[in-house]
Amino acid sequence: MKSCFYKSTRSNDLTITSSEAIVKGLGHDGGLYIPVKFPRLEKTFDELKCMNYRELAFYIMKKFLTDFSEEELLYCVNNAYDEKFESKDIAPLVESEGVHFLELFHGPTLAFKDMALSILPYLLKTASKRLNIEKEIVILTATSGDTGKAALEGFADVDGTKIIVFFPEDGVSQIQKRQMVTQRGKNTFVVGIEGNFDDAQRGVKEAFADIEFNKEINDIGYMFSSANSINIGRLVPQIVYYFYAYLNLLGEEKISQDEKINVVVPTGNFGNILAAYYAKKLGLPINKFICASNNNNVLYDFINTGVYDIAREFKKTISPSMDILISSNLERFLYEISGNDENMINGLMKDLKENGKYEISNKMKEGLKDFYGGYIDDKKTCETIKEVYDSSKYLIDTHTAVAYAVYKKYKAETGDKTKTIIASTASPYKFTRSVMTSIKEGFENYSDFDLVREMSKLTNKDMPIGIRDLENKEILHNRKCKKDEMKSTISNILNK
Numbered sequence: 234m235k236s237c238f239y240k241s242t243r244s245n246d247l248t249i250t251s252s253e254a255i256v257k258g259l260g261h262d263g264g265l266y267i268p269v270k271f272p273r274l275e276k277t278f279d280e281l282k283c284m285n286y287r288e289l290a291f292y293i294m295k296k297f298l299t300d301f302s303e304e305e306l307l308y309c310v311n312n313a314y315d316e317k318f319e320s321k322d323i324a325p326l327v328e329s330e331g332v333h334f335l336e337l338f339h340g341p342t343l344a345f346k347d348m349a350l351s352i353l354p355y356l357l358k359t360a361s362k363r364l365n366i367e368k369e370i371v372i373l374t375a376t377s378g379d380t381g382k383a384a385l386e387g388f389a390d391v392d393g394t395k396i397i398v399f400f401p402e403d404g405v406s407q408i409q410k411r412q413m414v415t416q417r418g419k420n421t422f423v424v425g426i427e428g429n430f431d432d433a434q435r436g437v438k439e440a441f442a443d444i445e446f447n448k449e450i451n452d453i454g455y456m457f458s459s460a461n462s463i464n465i466g467r468l469v470p471q472i473v474y475y476f477y478a479y480l481n482l483l484g485e486e487k488i489s490q491d492e493k494i495n496v497v498v499p500t501g502n503f504g505n506i507l508a509a510y511y512a513k514k515l516g517l518p519i520n521k522f523i524c525a526s527n528n529n530n531v532l533y534d535f536i537n538t539g540v541y542d543i544a545r546e547f548k549k550t551i552s553p554s555m556d557i558l559i560s561s562n563l564e565r566f567l568y569e570i571s572g573n574d575e576n577m578i579n580g581l582m583k584d585l586k587e588n589g590k591y592e593i594s595n596k597m598k599e600g601l602k603d604f605y606g607g608y609i610d611d612k613k614t615c616e617t618i619k620e621v622y623d624s625s626k627y628l629i630d631t632h633t634a635v636a637y638a639v640y641k642k643y644k645a646e647t648g649d650k651t652k653t654i655i656a657s658t659a660s661p662y663k664f665t666r667s668v669m670t671s672i673k674e675g676f677e678n679y680s681d682f683d684l685v686r687e688m689s690k691l692t693n694k695d696m697p698i699g700i701r702d703l704e705n706k707e708i709l710h711n712r713k714c715k716k717d718e719m720k721s722t723i724s725n726i727l728n729k
C-alpha cells in the first residue's frame with residue numbers, strides 16, 4: 234500500500250506522517266495539514282456495500298493513516314464506534330420529505346462532532362506512542378457549542394492528556410452549556426470566554442503559533458494539540474459517513490450504480506462539507522455540494538462572488554454551531570482549487586489577516602462550480618422545523634432545518650432532481666427551546682429541560698441517554714476569562 238504523507242497548506246518544505254500531523258494539529262507556519270496526494274480506493278462499491286460502519290471506517294481511514302498498523306487502527310475504530318452510539322448503524326439514513334437525512338447525532342453528545350471526536354483521542358494516543366512522545370498532550374479547543382462537549386467526552390480521563398475547552402459564555406444553548414460545565418474527568422477544563430466563537434478560535438490558534446509560549450509549556454512537560462477540525466484527524470473520520478450513506482442507498486436500490494447524489498451540509502467551520510469534497514476526491518459520485526448558512530452568511534457570499542469578507546456584524550442565531558465568520562477549513566479547499574499553490578494561500582491568508590478579506594482569482598472561481606451557497610434566517614428556520622414536523626412528524630434541529638430550507642431553495646431555483654442527502658448534524662434534543670417553540674405555542678415559560686420532557690412526550694420516544702439527568706448533574710466548571718486572557722488562563726491551569 235502506498236504511504237500517505239502530509240504537508241501544510243502554506244509551505245512545501247516539510248512532509249510528515251499521519252501520526253505527526255495528528256499530534257501537531259496545526260502546521261508550524263499556521264497552515265493546515267493536507268495529504269500530499271490523495272489515496273485511491275481499490276475496492277468497488279459492490280465490495281464496500283457489504284461492510285458495516287466499523288469495517289468501512291477501517292478501510293477508508295487506513296488509506297490516510299498509513300503509518301498506523303492494522304492492529305492499532307482496528308483498536309481505534311472498534312473503541313470509537315461501539316455502544317456509546319445509540320444506533321447500531323452509527324449513522325442511520327432516514328427518508329423524509331423526499332430526501333435522505335443522514336443522522337449523525339446518535340453519539341454520546343448528540344451532535345455530529347461525535348463521529349470524529351469519539352475516535353480522535355484513540356488516534357492521538359496511538360500516534361503519540363508511535364512517535365515516543367513523553368510530554369503530556371494538552372488539547373486546546375475552541376467551540377461554538379458542540380465540539381467542546383464531544384471533545385471533553387472523548388478525552389475525559391485519557392492518560393497522558395489534558396483538555397481545555399473555550400466556549401463563548403453567551404453564545405451556546407442552555408443544554409450545550411450544561412453538557413460542558415458538568416463534564417467529569419480530572420483532566421478536563423472548561424472556560425467560558427467573554428467573546429464569540431471566532432474570538433475563541435483566534436485565541437487557540439494564537440496559542441499554537443506563539444513560539445515563546447510553546448517553549449514555556451514545553452519546559453513544564455506539555456505540548457499542545459488540537460481537537461478542532463483544523464486537525465486532519467478530525468476530517469478523515471468524517472469522510473467515512475458520506476460513503477456509508479451512499480452505499481446504503483445503493484444497497485437499498487434507492488440509487489443505481491454510480492448515480493450521482495447531492496449533499497447538503499449546514500456549515501460553520503467548513504469541516505463537514507470539506508469531508509464530503511474529500512469523499513468525492515476518493516471517488517464518491519457527488520453532483521452538488523450545497524453549503525447552507527444562517528445569517529452569518531460569509532460563505533454564501535464567498536461562493537457567489539469569490540470574495541471572502543468578514544467585515545460584517547457577527548450575528549447570534551438559533552443555529553449557534555454555525556455562528557462563525559472565519560471558516561478555518563476553507564483554507565484546505567482554497568488549496569485544492571488553487572491547484573496546490575502555497576504562495577497563493579499565503580497571499581490570501583495574509584490579506585485576510587491584514588484586511589479582513591480576500592478575493593480569489595478567476596481560475597480559482599472555476600473550482601466553485603460544484604458548490605451552491607444559500608442562507609436563511611431564524612424565522613425561516615423555525616418555519617421549516619414546523620413544516621417538516623407537520624408534514625411527516627419528523628423532528629429536525631435548527632441546523633438541519635437550515636440545511637433543508639437551503640436545499641428547498643436550491644431545488645426551486647434549479648429544478649435539480651438529483652437524489653439528495655442532508656447532513657443532519659444535531660439532535661433536536663440539543664436545541665429544545667428553538668425546536669419546541671417552532672412547532673407549538675405556549676412553551677414560553679418552560680425551561681430548556683422541561684422542554685426535553687415535552688419533546689420526549691411529543692415524539693413518544695425515550696429521550697437520548699446523553700441528555701437524561703443532565704439537569705440534576707453537579708456543575709463542576711465555572712472558569713471564565715476575557716478573550717485576551719486565554720494564554721494566561723492556559724498557563725494557570727497547567728502550572729497548578
Ligand SMILES: *Cc1c(COP(=O)(O)O)cnc(C)c1O
Nearest residue numbers: 379501502503504505554658659
Ligand atoms: C459544528 C456544527 C456544524 C458546522 O460544521 P462545520 O464542520 O464546522 O462546518 C453544523 N451543525 C452542528 C450541529 C454542529 O455542531
